Amino acid sequence: QVQLVESGGDVVQPGGSLTLSCAASGFIFSSYGVHWVRQAPGKGLEWVAFIRFDGSSKFFADSVKGRFTISRDTSKNTLFLQMNSLRTEDTAVYFCAKGGRTVVIPFDYWGQGTLVTVSS
Amino acid sequence: SYVLTQPPSVSVAPGKTAMITCGGNNIGSKSVHWYQQKPGQAPVLVIHYDSDRPSGIPERFSGSNSGNSATLIISRVEAGDEADYHCQVWDGSKDHVVFGGGTKLTVL
Numbered sequence: 001q002v003q004l005v006e007s008g009g010d011v012v013q014p015g016g017s018l019t020l021s022c023a024a025s026g027f028i029f030s031s032y033g034v035h036w037v038r039q040a041p042g043k044g045l046e047w048v049a050f051i052r053f054d055g056s057s058k059f060f061a062d063s064v065k066g067r068f069t070i071s072r073d074t075s076k077n078t079l080f081l082q083m084n085s086l087r088t089e090d091t092a093v094y095f096c097a098k099g100g101r102t103v104v105i106p107f108d109y110w111g112q113g114t115l116v117t118v119s120s
Numbered sequence: 121s122y123v124l125t126q127p128p129s130v131s132v133a134p135g136k137t138a139m140i141t142c143g144g145n146n147i148g149s150k151s152v153h154w155y156q157q158k159p160g161q162a163p164v165l166v167i168h169y170d171s172d173r174p175s176g177i178p179e180r181f182s183g184s185n186s187g188n189s190a191t192l193i194i195s196r197v198e199a200g201d202e203a204d205y206h207c208q209v210w211d212g213s214k215d216h217v218v219f220g221g222g223t224k225l226t227v228l
Contacts, residue, residue: 035217044222045155045163045206059215062121095162105210105217106153108174110162 002026002109004096009114016086016118022079022096022111029077030054033099035107036070036081038092038116048094049081050104064090086118122211124220131226138194140223142207145188152190153208154183156201157222163206167192194225202227 008020022034036048049070050059058070069082079096093115097107125143132138142152152170155163166177170185180195194201207220 037217037219044204045157045208045219047217047219050217059217061216103210105151105208106165106168107155107163107208108165110164112162 002098004098004109004111006094006096006111006114009094009116011117011119012086013120014086014088014118017082017084018086018116019083020081020094020114020116022081024077024079024096024098027098027109029072030074031101033101033104034072034079035097035099036079037095037097037107037110038090039095039113040089040092043092046092050099051079053101083116086116088118090116091118092116121214121216122209122218124207124209124218126205126207126220126223128221129224129226131228132194132197133228134197134199136197138197138201138225140192140194140205140207140225142190142192142220143188144190144209147188147190147209148186150185150209152183152185154192155206155208157204157206158202166205197225197227199227201225 003025005023035050051070067085071080093113095113096111098109154167156166157163167183171183182193204222206222
């Protein structure tokens with residue numbers, strides 16, 4: 001069965017950096033686009049970033065563009081989110097989600113999320 | 121940027137029909153997807169491409185999309201349907217995924 005397992009969430013100071021990972025299994029990882037989505041405490045869902053199945057296209061929300069980087073390691077079936085210059089407003093649960101083969105959305109599978117807290 | 125507007129909350133009695141709207145400029149020209157999220161859990165896709173149900177989703181869930189509004193319809197509401205519901209579209213003009221603000225469905 002499809003599984004997405006996030007890790008790497010932590011408490012980090014403003015201005016700091018953190019890398020999240022998402023281990024994928026149960027599907028051909030190299031054939032699907034994947035996303036990061038976040039949810040601040042008590043708030044709605046906010047899309048963060050997308051990477052195409054072959055890594056050839058990457059899209060970012062305006063709120064993270066220039067600070068976050070998305071990448072994937074097909075040999076390890078793993079998705080990454082490198083977060084730099086973190087701000088208190090980046091505090092959220094970060095989910096990875098599986099997109100389609102030829103379409104960006106919808107997301108048919110989600111991980112359970114990892115918590116990132118940005119605080120001094 | 122493209123904006124999706126949902127009511128913050130909707131209340132419905134058990135057995136009745138709940139309708140959750142998602143407003144956006146000419147949203148009828150886009151494909152709308154809906155997610156259900158229960159407290160402490162990841163979202164689950166309940167309607168894709170405006171009105172289609174993924175495998176395993178009860179027939180009580182349906183959707184429509186026209187003009188400037190899309191609607192998630194939950195018939196014969198049960199206590200277990202109490203959750204947050206989020207609509208989603210793709211904004212091709214900016215290569216962005218857009219979510220609505222989410223609607224909390226309360227079963228009275």
